Amino acid sequence: MFNFKSYARAGSxxxxxxxxxxxxEAHLIxxxxxxxxxxxxxxxxxDHLVDIHDIAELKFITQNDANDIIIGPLTSFTQVAESxxxxxxxxxxxxxxxxxxxxxxxxxxxxGGNLCNGVPSADSATPLIALDAAVMIEGRDGxxxxxxxxxxxxxxxxxxxxxxxxxxxxxxxxxYADYSGHFHKYAMREAMxxxxxxxxxxxxxxxxxLQDLRLAFGVAAPVPIRCKGTEDKVRGRKITPKLLTDIAQxxxxxxxxxxxxxxxxxxxxxxxTTLAQRVVEQAILNAGGTVQ
Amino acid sequence: MNRHITFTINGKKKEIQxxxxxxxxxxxxxxxxxxxxxxxxxxxxxxxxxVLLDDVPIDACLYLAVWADGRSIRTVEGESREDKxxxxxxxxxxxxxxxxxxxxxGFVMAATSFVEKHKQQKVSRYEIRRGLAGNLCRCTGYDxxxxxxxxxxxxxxx
Numbered sequence: 159m160f161n162f163k164s165y166a167r168a169g170s171x172x173x174x175x176x177x178x179x180x181x182x183e184a185h186l187i188x189x190x191x192x193x194x195x196x197x198x199x200x201x202x203x204x205d206h207l208v209d210i211h212d213i214a215e216l217k218f219i220t221q222n223d224a225n226d227i228i229i230g231p232l233t234s235f236t237q238v239a240e241s242x243x244x245x246x247x248x249x250x251x252x253x254x255x256x257x258x259x260x261x262x263x264x265x266x267x268x269x270g271g272n273l274c275n276g277v278p279s280a281d282s283a284t285p286l287i288a289l290d291a292a293v294m295i296e297g298r299d300g301x302x303x304x305x306x307x308x309x310x311x312x313x314x315x316x317x318x319x320x321x322x323x324x325x326x327x328x329x330x331x332x333x334y335a336d337y338s339g340h341f342h343k344y345a346m347r348e349a350m351x352x353x354x355x356x357x358x359x360x361x362x363x364x365x366x367x368l369q370d371l372r373l374a375f376g377v378a379a380p381v382p383i384r385c386k387g388t389e390d391k392v393r394g395r396k397i398t399p400k401l402l403t404d405i406a407q408x409x410x411x412x413x414x415x416x417x418x419x420x421x422x423x424x425x426x427x428x429x430x431t432t433l434a435q436r437v438v439e440q441a442i443l444n445a446g447g448t449v450q
Numbered sequence: 451m452n453r454h455i456t457f458t459i460n461g462k463k464k465e466i467q468x469x470x471x472x473x474x475x476x477x478x479x480x481x482x483x484x485x486x487x488x489x490x491x492x493x494x495x496x497x498x499x500x501v502l503l504d505d506v507p508i509d510a511c512l513y514l515a516v517w518a519d520g521r522s523i524r525t526v527e528g529e530s531r532e533d534k535x536x537x538x539x540x541x542x543x544x545x546x547x548x549x550x551x552x553x554x555x556g557f558v559m560a561a562t563s564f565v566e567k568h569k570q571q572k573v574s575r576y577e578i579r580r581g582l583a584g585n586l587c588r589c590t591g592y593d594x595x596x597x598x599x600x601x602x603x604x605x606x607x608x
Contacts, residue, residue, distance in 0.1 A: 159471045160514075165451055167516075194473070194512045195493045211517050236506075260584025261560065262509045263494055349583030350495060 160197040163205040168213060171296055171325055177208045179298055179321045184208045186323065188232055189268040191259070192275055216270070216325065219243055225331040231270020231324045235282070236261070238269055248329060250339030250358060250441075254285045257343040260350050270324045273309070276316040276381070283310070283382035284358035284374040285341055290333045297322035310381035336362045337370075338445035342437050344429050353377050354421045357433040359441040366447070367396050373405070373438065378413040378430055385412035385434075397447055402435045409434040455519040459484075460528025468515045475499045475510035477518075478525065486526040486555035490586070497585030500556035501525050507563045507584070526555040529562065538562045538602055545598040549589030557585050557595060565602045573603055 164181065168174035178184050184206040187193045196204050210216070216232035219241045227247060229238065235255040238244055244252050258264055258272070258281050272282045273293070283306070291306040298321045306327070309317045318324065339360035345351035356376030362369045371392055373385040388408040395401050415426035439449055451470045456463065459482060468477050475492075478484040478501065490498030492511045499510040502524040529536040535543065538561050548554050564581040573581075578599045579592070587595065 159469060159476060160473065162471060165470045190514060190517075191494055191512050194514070198492055209514075209516075211514070259494070260497065261564075261581060262497060262500055262507050262584040263512075265503075265506050266494075266508050266512060349580065 162207050165207050167209045174210050174323055175321055181206050186210055188271040189266045191263050191267040227329045229327040232268050235264035235267055248334050250341050251285045254281050254341040257281055274316055274324055276314045278381055279353045279377045281356050284356050284376045287382055287384055288358040288360045288372040288374040289329045292328045293324055294326035295322050296325045313380050340437050340440040340444055342433055355426055355429040357437045359437045361441045361445055363445045363447045378415045385409050387412045397449055402439055405438055406431045406435045453516055457518045458522040470516045472515045473511055474513040474515045474518055477515040484525045484527050488552055498553055498556045500559045502559055502563055507560045526558050541598040541602050545594045547594040547598040553587045560585050561599050
């Protein structure tokens with residue numbers, strides 16, 4: 159039996175906000191695949207739970223009138239991966255979430271939980287920050303929106319006040335419509351593993367030039383990050399093999415990997431430079447371009 | 451922290467009292483005596499506790515029993531009919547996809563859902579491996595298990 163001390167079940171977003179307000183020690187539990195592991199290990203800081211597992215209004219994938227794609231945070235990874243809307247318009251997200259855990263975990267774990275955990279290895283985070291996704295947050299004082307990239311504050315820290323919850327993830331049409339992408343997860347196993355490095359690239363081409371590139375890495379810094387220095391340098395350049403090697407040479411300045419038991423900093427840097435070229439090249443090919 | 455929940459287990463409706471701190475794994479084993487549901491790692495890595503929740507495989511160790519309220523659960527105990535094994539079960543036997551047996555119920559449930567989901571589809575061995583990636587086996591080397599699943603799908607074709 160898990161050893162939590164209090165448990166309250168929320169049936170709606172408003173109820174969840176109220177319940178959080180009533181208990182300053184409360185933590186949200188959604189899909190449970192991270193929280194129940196922490197509880198199994200007896201971590202006392204998660205003794206008080208507000209359960210949002212069955213809030214129906216947070217389970218959806220939809221398109222609004224402007225054709226922006228909006229994902230409810232309680233959507234499971236399987237639902238994200240198999241969504242026709244996602245597969246058609248942002249296949250890079252589908253590709254990324256299919257590398258998470260195994261089928262059972264993907265059936266239970268939620269995309270919102272992955273983001274709100276705030277870990278640098280969150281595999282759904284890099285495609286979403288590459289797509290300039292925004293998050294909608296609701297709390298006691300109403301709702302607010304912010305770029306997902308600035309939602310990540312540090313390891314296991316996100317920009318949520320205690321009484322707030324994530325209610326939607328939005329990818330606006332202009333951020334996906336003319337873009338193609340690619341994702342690669344470097345890990346020791348092909349499934350049931352945590353990223354040593356995760357990499358997402360999305361790009362927009364015009365004739366033989368790279369009109370726009372967004373390059374994002376997981377586990378390359380305390381939070382999932384974008385390589386904006388590199389992006390600025392290569393925007394508008396002709397697509398050549400030299401462009402790819404220049405990207406590889408430039409990315410180390412954008413990242414801050416560290417040594418952990420999983421991999422040494424030097425090894426991570428090696429993976430980052432290699433993946434930068436390969437993933438960008440594949441994104442270019444996916445966009446119908448050629449490298450020559 | 452007690453609650454009453456109602457769910458369908460292997461085709462039968464049940465109303466039981468649970469503690470909200472209990473996992474579905476504990477309730478299935480300890481309250482309902484469904485001992486096919488094994489606790490291996492208890493942290494969602496090994497798949498020994500795989501059950502089907504509304505026909506979708508989940509790890510019962512990382513699922514609060516209270517969440518099962520109103521849903522339908524299948525375990526290996528409900529797969530055979532009148533002493534006749536299900537096709538997936540029989541194929542596991544025929545292909546020698548069983549050795550020590552501890553992972554087998556979880557594998558059978560994951561494989562059952564995979565076969566149901568991929569009916570009439572051409573599926574590679576690699577895709578079967580990915581579909582069963584949430585289950586660990588320390589005996590078979592997986593090859594016989596993948597063959598068993600492949601055979602179930604091939605028979606579908608015929």
